[in-house]
Amino acid sequence: MGYQLREHTADVAVEASGGTLDAVFAAVADGLTAxxxxxxPAGEGDRFDLDVRAENREALLFDYLDELIxxxxxxxxxxxxxxxxVSEADxxxxEWLCEATARGVPLSAVDARDVKAVTYSEMALEPTDEGWRAYVVFDV
Structure with missing residues (x-):
């Protein structure tokens, strides 16, 4: 379980898996970071919260990643x-809801590459025998 970066023409893709929707969302976000x-750097930066709502799980994943960017x-x-x-709204x-946190490392402390946007191109979010699989392409 976790993520792998995949080559994708001029872009970059993340393929991730997790035992739950929570885990696969976090794994794709970790892939975005990678x-x-x-x-x-370990320990640098403060945590911040995100609350994202969308009409379905795929749109929620897209909006969550877009919010991180x-x-x-x-x-x-x-x-x-x-x-x-990740849960269905009560x-x-x-609608679906993603309540998330992340640690924000100052960009001045890292050598970061630009990821411009998340795309719907080839996006997949599907259940598997082990939990969930996601595939997301990012525009770089």
Missing amino acids: AMCDEV YERDVRGVLPVDHEAS DGDG
């Missing part, structure tokens, strides 16, 4: 050490 930076740009930090809790509207 696509942006080879080495992350937005936080990188706005806060000037590299989001690392991801934790995610209000009966069929």
